[in-house]
Each structure stands twice: as C-alpha cells, then as structure tokens.
Amino acid sequence: GDSVTQMEGPVTLSEEAFLTINCTYTATGYPSLFWYVQYPGEGLQLLLKATKADDKGSNKGFEATYRKETTSFHLEKGSVQVSDSAVYFCALHTGSGAQKLVFGQGTRLTINP
Amino acid sequence: DTAVSQTPKYLVTQMGNDKSIKCEQNLGHDTMYWYKQDSKKFLKIMFSYNNKELIINETVPNRFSPKSPDKAHLNLHINSLELGDSAVYFCASSQLAGADTQYFGPGTRLTVL
Numbered sequence: 001g002d003s004v005t006q007m008e009g010p011v012t013l014s015e016e017a018f019l020t021i022n023c024t025y026t027a028t029g030y031p032s033l034f035w036y037v038q039y040p041g042e043g044l045q046l047l048l049k050a051t052k053a054d055d056k057g058s059n060k061g062f063e064a065t066y067r068k069e070t071t072s073f074h075l076e077k078g079s080v081q082v083s084d085s086a087v088y089f090c091a092l093h094t095g096s097g098a099q100k101l102v103f104g105q106g107t108r109l110t111i112n113p
Numbered sequence: 114d115t116a117v118s119q120t121p122k123y124l125v126t127q128m129g130n131d132k133s134i135k136c137e138q139n140l141g142h143d144t145m146y147w148y149k150q151d152s153k154k155f156l157k158i159m160f161s162y163n164n165k166e167l168i169i170n171e172t173v174p175n176r177f178s179p180k181s182p183d184k185a186h187l188n189l190h191i192n193s194l195e196l197g198d199s200a201v202y203f204c205a206s207s208q209l210a211g212a213d214t215q216y217f218g219p220g221t222r223l224t225v226l
Contacts, residue, residue, distance in 0.1 A: 036217075038154075041219075042220075043117070043205075043217030043218050043219045043220050044156075044203070044205075044217040045216075045217065046214045046215070046216075049214070087154055100146075100158050100161060100169050100171075101158065101215060102158075103155075103157070105153070105154070105155050106154040106155070106156070108154070
C-alpha cells in the first residue's frame with residue numbers, strides 16, 4: 001500500500017542553521033504531497049504542498065520539490081528560527097480508491113538559540 | 114473565529130466506560146475526518162465523512178462509532194474504552210474529499226486509566 005517514510009528524529013539545530021528533513025514515498029499513480037507542521041499543544045497545519053512532479057511548494061521560508069524520479073519530497077529551510085521548533089509531517093494524498101492522507105511518522109525539530 | 118473545534122480538550126476516564134468527542138467546523142466544508150495520534154506521534158486516519166456519508170473506515174474496532182448529524186459536525190463515540198485507546202484524537206475538515214488541504218482541530222487527549 002501507499003506509505004511515507006521520514007528521516008528519524010529528533011533533530012536539533014542551532015538558530016540560523018540549514019535544515020533538511022528527508023521524505024520519501026511509495027504510491028501507485030500520481031499522489032499529491034504535503035508537509036504539515038504541528039506546534040506544541042496544537043493541531044496540524046498545512047505548511048506547503050505540491051500536486052505534480054517538479055512542482056515546488058514553499059511557505060514561511062520552507063521549500064520542498066516533488067521529485068518523481070527519486071520519489072522524494074524533502075523539506076528545506078535556509079536559516080531556521082527558534083519558532084520553527086515543532087513536529088513536521090510529510091504526507092501524501094492517494095488519488096485513487098478511498099482518498100485519504102497517509103502520513104509519515106513525523107520528525108521532531110528543536111532549534112536552540 | 115475557530116475553524117475546527119473539538120470538545121473536550123482533555124478526557125480522563127476509566128477502562129470500560131463510554132465517552133464521546135465532539136467536532137464542529139465553521140468553514141463550510143463538505144468532508145470531515147477523525148485521526149488518531151499515538152504516543153510516538155504517529156498519525157493515522159480512522160474515518161472520513163463526505164456530506165454526512167461515511168466514505169473511509171480504516172479497520173477501526175467497532176467500539177468506535179462516528180456520527181455526523183450534519184455537514185458541520187462529526188462526533189466520535191467510543192464504547193467500552195480500553196487502555197490502548199489512550200491517544201490524541203484529531204478532527205479535520207476539507208472542502209473536497211480529494212487532494213485538498215485539511216484543516217485540523219486542536220486535538221482531544223484521551224487518557225484511559
């Protein structure tokens with residue numbers, strides 16, 4: 001079945017460091033890909049998305065490019081802030097059958113000042 | 114202007130009890146969802162309703178019964194609670210049942226003693 005694999009966390013960085021969180025997927029057809037973020041004590045919110053190959057999603061300085069050839073959707077940010085500390089979820093939306101979001105296991109990110 | 118709200122935020126109860134969690138969205142969306150997030154932050158869909166009709170039921174024990182009285186509400190009733198039901202339950206909604214952004218509620222932390 002469809003699945004999403006994220007890099008193991010937790011990830012701890014210093015402020016202004018470069019961030020990469022890896023995400024790869026397995027899916028039939030052509031899924032849409034998402035990054036959701038969960039701040040402490042809150043629900044998930046959409047960070048960015050891409051709906052077809054080579055699309056780049058971007059928001060709040062974060063970017064991810066839909067790479068069909070490597071089945072990846074890695075999240076990057078050039079300079080992280082303490083306020084970016086959260087849990088990040090990569091997800092895909094299956095385009096066939098019972099349409100639903102399939103989430104990766106989440107990556108906890110902590111940014112130290 | 115809460116978009117997706119859940120009540121209660123915290124629920125502590127004994128094994129064997131029956132409890133309900135309520136969800137309301139004021140976004141005018143047609144589709145609503147229930148997700149379960151375990152202690153390791155793994156997030157998995159449980160149910161999805163579109164226009165009050167059940168469209169996804171992810172092999173959840175039949176002790177869990179969703180009810181959608183109208184498009185804006187999706188409640189989750191749980192019978193005979195077990196220790197393993199302890200988790201955070203998130204409600205979400207989207208305009209479409211397809212690859213559309215989902216908006217999450219703040220979550221309900223259920224603890225079964």
